[in-house]
């Protein structure tokens with residue numbers, strides 16, 4: 001399971017980064033900006049260019065697509081996929097959740113089964 005890394009505590013040799021130059025390595029979203037996002041993954045950069053969910057330039061949405069726009073604040077963090085992974089990545093929250101979906105499902109399933117196991121041991125913490 002990936003974990004968020006505190007840059008200053010875990011990577012003392014990493015060069016200090018300002019908040020303005022951090023970008024997601026997958027989709028290119030800048031850190032700390034409120035962006036317009038469409039349900040299909042397109043987002044409007046602060047420079048006024050639309051990008052798709054992979055970070056490639058995308059066409060402007062039509063009126064019907066734009067009706068589903070929502071404002072989202074992008075937060076880019078430094079994540080390491082596993083303890084064995086050597087190189088951490090700057091990912092936005094959306095890309096982090098999307099890339100680790102299988103792992104997150106496995107962890108959710110194990111936690112659910114653990115809840116049932118505790119219920120079996122201590123007279124039911126669930127109603128089933």
Ligand SMILES: [Zn+2]
Nearest residue numbers: 024027092095
């Ligand atoms: Zn991203």
